Amino acid sequence: MIIDFTTIIDYLGTFAFAISGIRLASAKQFDWFGAYVVGAVTAIGGGTTRDLLLGYSPFWMYQPSYLIVTGFALFFVICFGRYVIRLNNTFFIFDAIGLGLFTVVGIEKSLSAEFPMWVAVIMGTMTGALGGVLRDILINEVPLIFRKEIYAIACILGGFIYYFCESFGFGHITTQLVTATSVILIRIISVKYHISLPVLKGHDDY
Amino acid sequence: MIIDFTTIIDYLGTFAFAISGIRLASAKQFDWFGAYVVGAVTAIGGGTTRDLLLGYSPFWMYQPSYLIVTGFALFFVICFGRYVIRLNNTFFIFDAIGLGLFTVVGIEKSLSAEFPMWVAVIMGTMTGALGGVLRDILINEVPLIFRKEIYAIACILGGFIYYFCESFGFGHITTQLVTATSVILIRIISVKYHISLPVLKGHDDY
Amino acid sequence: MIIDFTTIIDYLGTFAFAISGIRLASAKQFDWFGAYVVGAVTAIGGGTTRDLLLGYSPFWMYQPSYLIVTGFALFFVICFGRYVIRLNNTFFIFDAIGLGLFTVVGIEKSLSAEFPMWVAVIMGTMTGALGGVLRDILINEVPLIFRKEIYAIACILGGFIYYFCESFGFGHITTQLVTATSVILIRIISVKYHISLPVLKGHDDY
Numbered sequence: 001m002i003i004d005f006t007t008i009i010d011y012l013g014t015f016a017f018a019i020s021g022i023r024l025a026s027a028k029q030f031d032w033f034g035a036y037v038v039g040a041v042t043a044i045g046g047g048t049t050r051d052l053l054l055g056y057s058p059f060w061m062y063q064p065s066y067l068i069v070t071g072f073a074l075f076f077v078i079c080f081g082r083y084v085i086r087l088n089n090t091f092f093i094f095d096a097i098g099l100g101l102f103t104v105v106g107i108e109k110s111l112s113a114e115f116p117m118w119v120a121v122i123m124g125t126m127t128g129a130l131g132g133v134l135r136d137i138l139i140n141e142v143p144l145i146f147r148k149e150i151y152a153i154a155c156i157l158g159g160f161i162y163y164f165c166e167s168f169g170f171g172h173i174t175t176q177l178v179t180a181t182s183v184i185l186i187r188i189i190s191v192k193y194h195i196s197l198p199v200l201k202g203h204d205d206y
Numbered sequence: 207m208i209i210d211f212t213t214i215i216d217y218l219g220t221f222a223f224a225i226s227g228i229r230l231a232s233a234k235q236f237d238w239f240g241a242y243v244v245g246a247v248t249a250i251g252g253g254t255t256r257d258l259l260l261g262y263s264p265f266w267m268y269q270p271s272y273l274i275v276t277g278f279a280l281f282f283v284i285c286f287g288r289y290v291i292r293l294n295n296t297f298f299i300f301d302a303i304g305l306g307l308f309t310v311v312g313i314e315k316s317l318s319a320e321f322p323m324w325v326a327v328i329m330g331t332m333t334g335a336l337g338g339v340l341r342d343i344l345i346n347e348v349p350l351i352f353r354k355e356i357y358a359i360a361c362i363l364g365g366f367i368y369y370f371c372e373s374f375g376f377g378h379i380t381t382q383l384v385t386a387t388s389v390i391l392i393r394i395i396s397v398k399y400h401i402s403l404p405v406l407k408g409h410d411d412y
Numbered sequence: 413m414i415i416d417f418t419t420i421i422d423y424l425g426t427f428a429f430a431i432s433g434i435r436l437a438s439a440k441q442f443d444w445f446g447a448y449v450v451g452a453v454t455a456i457g458g459g460t461t462r463d464l465l466l467g468y469s470p471f472w473m474y475q476p477s478y479l480i481v482t483g484f485a486l487f488f489v490i491c492f493g494r495y496v497i498r499l500n501n502t503f504f505i506f507d508a509i510g511l512g513l514f515t516v517v518g519i520e521k522s523l524s525a526e527f528p529m530w531v532a533v534i535m536g537t538m539t540g541a542l543g544g545v546l547r548d549i550l551i552n553e554v555p556l557i558f559r560k561e562i563y564a565i566a567c568i569l570g571g572f573i574y575y576f577c578e579s580f581g582f583g584h585i586t587t588q589l590v591t592a593t594s595v596i597l598i599r600i601i602s603v604k605y606h607i608s609l610p611v612l613k614g615h616d617d618y
Contacts (some may be wrong), residue, residue, distance in 0.1 A: 026406035034352025035406045146446025205504035232612035240558025
């Protein structure tokens with residue numbers, strides 16, 4: 001039951017991430033193939049990099065559902081492109097949910113590969129946030145998450161919260177739920193109240 | 207005999223891919239080293255990514271010939287730069303041949319690593335088409351294959367054709383030849399008749 | 413004793429590489445997180461790619477000091493940003509020292525993984541020079557080292573010097589010192605005398 005729920009969340013997150021990539025690709029006049037690739041990289045790029053760093057072949061090579069969900073996302077944008085914008089808030093929520101879940105998945109996969117907690121925090125953050133960076137590289141833009149709002153920081157804080165839950169002896173499912181919920185709330189609150197990190201002052205002369 | 211022929215084709219494909227990278231690097235005023243790197247990434251970047259995803263060290267680390275062929279490509283552009291443009295059609299043919307062959311190589315390496323056919327199709331496509339994407343990232347341009355003509359799609363169709371040939375019990379060499387030839391013809395026909403995928407409609411407001 | 417000295421040099425090189433990434437990130441108005449990531453990628457991106465190609469999980473996943481040094485670099489730029497520019501020459505020297513040391517580290521790790529010398533030369537060059545390329549991709553600029561001065565070439569020449577020292581039966585520490593010093597001197601001399609590779613002539617018509 002909890003597995004089914006997690007799977008649904010996982011697909012919703014993948015769908016939301018893919019939509020974000022496909023929409024940005026469409027703004028760049030990409031064709032359907034290009035949009036699909038950008039959507040897929042946004043959705044699975046973070047987890048792919050995590051798996052390579054941990055020494056595994058990427059998760060999606062053992063399970064076609066992620067690429068199929070990305071295909072649905074492309075189909076959705078092709079059919080309902082003009083309505084997608086009205087659903088901005090819905091996708092924002094899906095994206096935040098995906099961020100929270102992907103962070104937990106990344107942390108747990110790293111711990112089960114016997115890496116220490118600080119590596120797991122980095123891998124959780126990569127799983128959640130790196131797809132968007134790779135997306136921005138593919139569409140030739142400066143990565144958005146390096147300049148706007150709290151995004152990766154929510155994953156990092158989620159990593160600390162996971163650690164504290166484990167240290168305080170919380171049950172496994174409680175730890176997962178608290179961590180994912182924290183990431184989601186931090187993300188939503190930071191966007192709602194325009195909370196962001198300080199910008200590093202530019203030095204004009206180079 | 208068939209091995210020798212494949213090897214020659216392999217080098218011609220590598221040469222053509224490297225030339226495409228080196229020419230675009232020269233348009234960006236890269237120095238010889240930069241041009242060499244862009245040429246090499248164009249030629250071997252797809253296969254390198256495939257090997258990492260499959261869990262291998264990249265093929266070129268066991269066989270210096272690919273980097274040597276790239277060196278010849280650089281030498282060729284340095285010496286005959288002004289004539290290279292006249293040879294556009296020749297290089298286009300080489301490039302299409304390389305695309306076909308690289309696709310077959312990628313499919314077979316994935317199958318021999320015991321991944322299922324759908325992974326092999328993706329890996330064949332990466333082997334053929336990802337080098338050009340990495341090239342465009344290095345020269346800071348939006349990847350060409352996401353916007354123009356049939357390119358990666360030829361590799362994907364080649365993957366399906368490979369699958370059908372195998373299913374119909376064709377011999378191994380027949381399957382290879384039919385697949386590579388199909389990719390090459392699809393690519394040539396799509397350029398000749400300006401066939402391309404639909405562009406995803408842009409949404410101006412983001 | 414020699415290990416301590418190498419460790420200090422390693423940290424100084426990491427610090428200088430990270431500073432170079434963080435400064436360029438600040439010129440792009442990145443926030444602290446973005447600047448940290450760019451700094452880290454500049455410092456450890458080359459070695460990370462090397463380790464993935466060799467078939468290892470990256471070195472920094474077993475040793476947090478590299479990410480901590482990057483944190484100090486960010487702190488340093490945040491606190492002393494306006495003075496960093498005056499220290500340009502100091503950082504240039506640190507960067508050259510890092511380049512020399514990273515080259516030796518990359519060569520030796522590849523040889524100990526039983527790859528041949530020509531692979532080790534490439535891996536040494538990647539360890540030294542690829543971080544800067546990844547930095548430039550992240551900040552959406554054309555990679556500087558493909559257009560300016562001798563940089564990666566110093567690493568390549570260092571690789572040949574390492575090979576000759578080994579062939580002539582030099583002791584291990586002598587080989588390391590001669591190689592690193594050569595890379596550092598080649599880099600410094602090439603900047604001082606504006607030595608660079610020829611630019612590949614552009615072909616305007618494509």
